[in-house]
Structure formats: C-alpha cells, structure tokens
Amino acid sequence: MRAPDTILPLHVEGLGYRAGGVDILREVSLVIEAGAPTLVIGPNGAGKSVLLRLLHGLLAPSAGCIAWSGMPGSAARRQAMLFQRPVLLRRSVLANAAYPLHLAGLPRGECEARAREALVLVGLEALAGRPARRLSGGEQQRLALARAAALRPEILFLDEPCASLDPAATKAVEEIVANLAARGTKIVMTTHDLGQARRLAGDIVFLHRGRVLEHRPAELFFAAPGTPEATAFLGGELVW
Amino acid sequence: MNDLGSAFSTALSLVASADPAVAQIVLLSLRVSLTAVALAALVGLPIGALLAVSRFPGRGGVIVALNALMGLPPVVAGLVIYLLLSRSGPLGPLGLLFTPTAMVVAQAVLIAPILAALARQVLEGLWEEYAEQLRSFGAGPRRAVPTLLWDGRFALLTVLLAGFGRAAAEVGAVMVVGGNIEGFTRVMTTAIALETSKGDLPLALALGLVLMAIVLGVNALAQAMRDAAAQWAG
Numbered sequence: 001m002r003a004p005d006t007i008l009p010l011h012v013e014g015l016g017y018r019a020g021g022v023d024i025l026r027e028v029s030l031v032i033e034a035g036a037p038t039l040v041i042g043p044n045g046a047g048k049s050v051l052l053r054l055l056h057g058l059l060a061p062s063a064g065c066i067a068w069s070g071m072p073g074s075a076a077r078r079q080a081m082l083f084q085r086p087v088l089l090r091r092s093v094l095a096n097a098a099y100p101l102h103l104a105g106l107p108r109g110e111c112e113a114r115a116r117e118a119l120v121l122v123g124l125e126a127l128a129g130r131p132a133r134r135l136s137g138g139e140q141q142r143l144a145l146a147r148a149a150a151l152r153p154e155i156l157f158l159d160e161p162c163a164s165l166d167p168a169a170t171k172a173v174e175e176i177v178a179n180l181a182a183r184g185t186k187i188v189m190t191t192h193d194l195g196q197a198r199r200l201a202g203d204i205v206f207l208h209r210g211r212v213l214e215h216r217p218a219e220l221f222f223a224a225p226g227t228p229e230a231t232a233f234l235g236g237e238l239v240w
Numbered sequence: 241m242n243d244l245g246s247a248f249s250t251a252l253s254l255v256a257s258a259d260p261a262v263a264q265i266v267l268l269s270l271r272v273s274l275t276a277v278a279l280a281a282l283v284g285l286p287i288g289a290l291l292a293v294s295r296f297p298g299r300g301g302v303i304v305a306l307n308a309l310m311g312l313p314p315v316v317a318g319l320v321i322y323l324l325l326s327r328s329g330p331l332g333p334l335g336l337l338f339t340p341t342a343m344v345v346a347q348a349v350l351i352a353p354i355l356a357a358l359a360r361q362v363l364e365g366l367w368e369e370y371a372e373q374l375r376s377f378g379a380g381p382r383r384a385v386p387t388l389l390w391d392g393r394f395a396l397l398t399v400l401l402a403g404f405g406r407a408a409a410e411v412g413a414v415m416v417v418g419g420n421i422e423g424f425t426r427v428m429t430t431a432i433a434l435e436t437s438k439g440d441l442p443l444a445l446a447l448g449l450v451l452m453a454i455v456l457g458v459n460a461l462a463q464a465m466r467d468a469a470a471q472w473a474g
Contacts, residue, residue: 056376058372058375058376076378077378080376081376083372083373087369087370087372087373089370089387089391090391090392090393090394090472091390091391099377099387100377100378103377103378103379103383104377104378131472133472134472
C-alpha cells in the first residue's frame with residue numbers, strides 16, 4: 001500500500017546528457033523506488049554528479065525523460081539536494097535552516113519551529129545563533145543536511161557529501177543520513193568511498209562512462225558484481 | 241602666508257564655536273546628500289542585483305553604459321534635472337527648481353548609476369556562489385534578488401558609503417539646480433566655491449575642514465564595516 005500522493009517511484013527512460021559535444025550520460029534507464037538508500041558509484045567522470053543534477057532538475061536532459069509519480073508538478077517541492085561543498089548563506093545557523101521554508105511560503109512561526117527541530121536532528125541546536133560561515137567543514141555539511149531535512153523532502157539527493165570531510169565528520173553525516181532514511185526519506189547519494197556505499201546502500205547503481213552497467217541490491221552487487229568493469233572497480237583497479 | 245594663517249585660525253574657531261551659519265550649511269548638506277543616497281539606493285541597488293542575476297541579449301551593453309554613467313559629470317546631471325524642472329520644462333509646474341528637493345533629485349540621479357554598477361559587481365560573485373543551491377530550493381533569479389541584497393549587506397554598505405562620498409563632495413549638480421541661495425539651498429561645496437571667489441577664506445576653510453572630516457569619517461566607517469564583515473562571514 002502506497003500513499004497516493006507519493007512522487008516515487010521515479011522512472012528514468014533513455015536519459016542522455018551532452019555538453020560541449022561530449023556525451024556525459026547515455027541511455028540511462030532506471031527505476032528508483034522508495035525504501036533503503038540508493039548509492040550511485042563509479043569512477044571519476046562516469047557522470048554521477050550529472051545524473052543527480054538531471055534527476056533533481058538542475059540540468060535539462062538532452063534525451064530521454066524523467067517521470068515522477070503522483071500529481072504532475074508536485075515533484076519539485078518534495079525533493080532536496082546536498083552538494084559536495086555546502087553553500088551556506090551569510091546568516092545565522094538558524095536562519096540558514098529556515099531559509100528554504102520561507103521560500104516555500106510557510107508561516108514564520110512554523111519555519112522557525114521546523115528549522116530548530118532539524119538543527120536538533122543534526123546536533124547543531126546549541127550553535128543556532130552563530131554565523132553559519134564560521135562553522136567547521138563538518139558542521140557546515142551537517143547544517144546543509146538540516147536545511148534539506150527541514151524541507152521534509154520525500155527524496156534527498158546527496159552529491160559526495162563527505163568528499164572533503166575527515167572521518168569523524170563523515171561518521172556524523174552518515175549517521176544523520178541513515179537516520180533520515182530510517183524515517184522514510186528516500187536517499188540517492190553518490191560516493192567515492194566503497195566502505196560508505198557498503199554501510200549505507202540498499203541498492204547500488206554502477207555508472208561507467210556515462211552508462212548504467214548495473215543496478216542491483218547492494219549485497220548482491222558486492223558479493224558478485226555482474227560486469228568486468230564493476231569487478232575491476234571493486235577490486236581497486238584503476239578503471240575509467 | 242600670514243593671511244592664510246589667520247584664515248586658518250578663524251576657520252578653526254568657527255568650527256569650534258559651532259557657528260550657526262556654518263552649522264546650517266553643514267546640516268543642509270548632510271540632509272540633501274543622505275536623502276539622495278537613500279533614494280538612489282531604492283532604485284540603484286535592486287537594478288544592480290537584477291543585472292547581476294539576469295542574462296539577456298544586450299546585457300554587456302547595459303553594463304558598459306552603466307559603468308560609463310559612473311563618470312557622469314555632476315554639472316551634466318544638474319543640467320538635465322534643470323531642464324526637466326525649469327518653468328518651461330515638463331516638470332516645471334511642480335515649482336521645484338532652486339529648492340533642496342531639486343538638489344536631492346539631482347544628486348540621486350548622479351549616484352544611482354554608481355550604486356547600481358558597484359552593486360552589480362559585488363552581487364555577481366555572490367550569485368555565482370549561490371545560484372545552484374537557490375535553484376535547488378526552487379528560487380529563480382528574480383526571487384534571488386532580495387536574498388542577494390541581504391546576504392551582500394556588508395559589501396553593499398560600503399557601496400552606499402562610496403555613493404555618499406560622491407554626493408557630499410560634488411558641487412556642479414547642486415549649484416545648477418539649487419542656485420546656492422543663502423539660508424535655503426546653500427550647501428558646503430557651493431558655499432566653499434562662493435566664499436573662495438568672494439575672498440572670505442575663513443568661512444570657506446571652515447567648511448572645507450568639516451567636509452574633509454566627514455569624508456574621512458565615512459571612509460573610516462567603510463573600513464570598519466569591511467572588517468566586521470570579514471569577522472562575521474568568515
């Protein structure tokens with residue numbers, strides 16, 4: 001039984017993206033279902049970030065289509081995205097968390113209440129009044145997570161959220177992501193870190209040179225990758 | 241040399257005793273220039289922000305024109321406003337010529353392009369940084385304008401101070417549309433020009449000292465603002 005107003009599953013059919021005469025993505029077809037996190041892995045330049053930006057609507061596809069379920073037009077409001085380097089506003093921590101809620105037109109009091117709730121979720125409530133851009137790198141990424149979570153998205157895209165963080169900060173971010181997933185937010189995340197993919201993934205999308213070579217449950221993928229490229233990638237060989 | 245020395249000491253005593261004639265001129269100067277900056281900011285800053293976020297054919301030309309207007313000679317700005325406000329001009333019936341209001345309008349016209357051009361430069365960098373994240377939140381360029389104006393507030397304050405410095409120091413525009421009427425439209429710069437040509441050096445020097453002090457104070461304020469911004473924004 002699925003709630004009738006959900007935007008999932010997401011159907012992607014024949015998706016392609018060209019830039020500067022180069023195919024970044026070709027014929028990507030995927031179905032992303034509600035449930036455990038989907039991790040997108042693959043070598044550098046495979047098109048992971050571009051795939052997330054296309055799905056989130058920041059880039060327009062050159063070919064194919066992205067079809068959300070549910071009411072037409074309801075999808076944009078129900079997703080959020082986290083970038084590798086968090087873009088924080090020159091405001092307080094609390095004002096950052098509340099900003100997208102103001103944009104969405106929520107009443108002032110509710111914005112603040114939801115923003116504070118999200119700060120508690122990421123453990124930054126004590127820093128609510130501090131200027132956001134004075135936080136450490138890990139705290140900044142947690143604040144970006146809180147800001148996304150405050151929107152209560154149905155699906156959250158994360159583009160290498162831990163790429164520039166130390167292990168302790170990475171662990172904190174992973175815990176928050178797992179927590180969000182457990183509360184029913186669909187996570188779609190790219191990572192370079194295979195250990196992180198093993199820890200978080202429900203299913204794995206393996207991208208290689210702009211194509212999806214595999215999309216399978218994580219335990220099957222890691223136990224026995226189905227393509228030589230994935231075998232080589234998991235084996236730590238240099239694949240490109 | 242002796243003349244200059246005595247003029248200087250008279251000037252200092254005029255400032256120190258807060259001479260009512262001097263005080264009136266200084267206060268009118270501040271009122272006119274501050275009001276002009278406020279008016280110009282209302283128009284110039286949003287235009288600068290819009291220009292920073294929008295992409296349209298001819299945008300490069302608009303930016304070049306705006307940058308050129310930064311060097312608009314004050315007397316030319318004054319002349320244009322004079323023609324509009326003169327009795328036979330389109331706005332003649334308002335009877336604003338040779339009033340402080342006309343001086344405010346002329347200075348606002350003079351500095352609005354400066355504020356817009358500087359704001360565009362400052363906010364373009366900010367927009368580059370914010371654009372993708374704001375689009376992710378569903379905010380397009382137009383909705384981004386108030387966000388950029390607020391997040392660029394420290395840099396924009398220095399822009400405003402630059403505009404104020406220009407307005408307070410110019411003489412051409414206020415002379416042409418204000419007429420330098422004693423007790424009514426006489427401001428520091430026009431008074432200095434008149435008193436110097438009349439040979440009343442102490443009054444001219446006294447006003448010059450006050451003007452210098454104001455300009456220095458404004459620049460010190462701008463520096464403090466930049467430091468505070470660096471402290472806050474990291």
